Structure formats: C-alpha cells, structure tokens
Amino acid sequence: xxxxxxxxxxxxxxxxxxxxxxxxxxxxxxxxxxxxxxxxxxxxxxxxxxxxxxxxxxxxxxxxxxxxxxxxxxxxxxxxxxxxxxxxxxxxxxxxxxxxxxxxxxxxxxxxxxxxxxxxxxxxxxxxxxxxxxxxxxxxxxxxxxxxxxxxxxxxxxxxxxxxxxxxxxxxxxxxxxxxxxxxxxxxxxxxxx
Numbered sequence: 001x002x003x004x005x006x007x008x009x010x011x012x013x014x015x016x017x018x019x020x021x022x023x024x025x026x027x028x029x030x031x032x033x034x035x036x037x038x039x040x041x042x043x044x045x046x047x048x049x050x051x052x053x054x055x056x057x058x059x060x061x062x063x064x065x066x067x068x069x070x071x072x073x074x075x076x077x078x079x080x081x082x083x084x085x086x087x088x089x090x091x092x093x094x095x096x097x098x099x100x101x102x103x104x105x106x107x108x109x110x111x112x113x114x115x116x117x118x119x120x121x122x123x124x125x126x127x128x129x130x131x132x133x134x135x136x137x138x139x140x141x142x143x144x145x146x147x148x149x150x151x152x153x154x155x156x157x158x159x160x161x162x163x164x165x166x167x168x169x170x171x172x173x174x175x176x177x178x179x180x181x182x183x184x185x186x187x188x189x190x191x192x193x194x
Contacts, residue, residue, distance in 0.1 A: 006155050029172075036040055053080070059099065062067070071103040084130055086127070087121075087122045087124060087127070088172045089120075090120055090121050090124065091115055093113070093117045093120070094117060095115070096118065097110060097113050097114055100113070111185075113188060120180055124148050125171070128173075129173055129174050130171050130172070130173050131171065131172050131173075131183045132169050132170070132171055132172075133145045133146075133169065133170035133171060133172060133180075134179065135163060135166050135169070135170065135181040135183065136156050136163070136166065137156060137157075137158060137163055137164060137165055137166070138163065139162065139163045140161065140162055140163075141161050141162060141163055141183070141185050144177060144180075145172075145177050145180055145181060146163065146170070146180055146181050146182075146183045147170075147180040147181065148184075148185040149167060149182060149183070149184070150167075150184040150185070151184065151185050151186075151187040152164045152165075152184050152185070152186055152187070153186065153187075153188075153189060154155040154186040154187070154188070155186070158186045159186060160186050160187055160188050161185070161187070162185070163183045163185060163186075163187065164183070164185065164186050165183065166181055166182070166183050166184075167182040167184065167185045168181065169181055170182070
C-alpha cells in the first residue's frame with residue numbers, strides 16, 4: 001500500500017517511513033491471523049456463570065451475616081446466664097433472712113445476715129466490673145457522675161456547686177457511668193425578683 005500523503009508506505013504490516021517505492025508485497029496467508037468470531041452462545045453462558053457467582057457470593061454474605069448475629073446473641077445470652085448464676089445465691093440468702101423474720105428471729109442476727117448479703121452482692125458486682133461511684137457530701141458536683149435531684153442552700157462546709165448529700169449511690173461499668181449518683185446540690189437561691 002503506497003500512501004505518499006503520509007510520507008511512507010506499509011510493507012508487510014509494518015509502516016516504513018520515507019518516500020514512495022514499490023508496493024509492498026501482499027501478506028502471505030500464514031501471516032494473516034484469522035479473527036475468531038465468538039459464538040452467539042458464549043455470551044449468555046458467560047453471563048450465566050457471572051450471575052451464578054454473584055448469587056453464590058450474595059448467599060455466602062447473607063449466611064455470614066446471620067452467623068455473626070447468632071454468635072452475638074449467643075455471647076449475650078451466655079454473659080446473662082453467668083451474671084444471673086452469680087446473683088441467685090444472694091436471692092437464696094434473702095429468702096433465708098425473710099424466713100428468719102417470719103419466725104421471730106433475733107434482730108441483731110438478721111441485721112448481721114443482711115450486711116453479709118450486701119457485702120456478697122457488692123463482691124459479685126465488682127467481679128462483673130461494676131464499681132460504686134465515690135461520692136460524699138462536700139464533693140464537687142460532676143454532671144458525668146452525679147444527677148441533681150434537689151437543691152439546697154450552701155453552708156460554711158459545703159460551698160455552691162458541691163454535693164450536700166447523696167440520696168442514691170451511682171455505679172460505673174468498666175469506667176463508664178451506668179447510673180449516676182442521685183444527689184442534693186448546694187446552689188445559691190434563685191432571684192425571684194426580676
């Protein structure tokens with residue numbers, strides 16, 4: 001093929017720059033690479049293969065998600081069972097204490113038994129990672145660990161924005177407050193004249 005407009009010729013499928021010249025020889029049949037036409041059935045078969053792979057992957061993902069949810073639920077149930085198993089002996093102790101009261105038992109012995117149960121219960125909670133929030137009168141009010149349910153006037157011992165008294169203890173679980181201590185806070189009286 002002679003194409004002088006571009007300053008060269010094609011010879012044996014290769015561009016040769018330069019002037020004109022003799023026409024390149026025709027390629028021999030073995031140099032020709034036949035283009036294979038894809039059969040009409042190949043595209044749908046390949047499409048079916050990809051669709052099958054997609055559906056399998058989707059089913060595998062769904063099974064994995066379901067298995068994960070089951071494992072989380074199983075772990076939650078197991079943790080609850082362990083906690084309840086540790087608390088049930090305490091309930092038995094309270095039942096014995098109530099039976100002793102019904103029989104007209106000694107009040108001092110009953111008090112001692114209830115104090116023992118309270119200590120055991122605190123120990124079980126500590127084993128589970130539950131700790132009481134240390135809060136006493138005079139401590140600075142901290143909204144992360146205290147819930148102000150009442151307000152009172154500051155005193156010489158307890159200035160404003162400090163705890164006057166604790167109504168209910170608060171607790172943390174692994175360092176995070178799960179129940180704030182309910183407290184009475186010292187606060188300046190509100191000015192009702194505006």
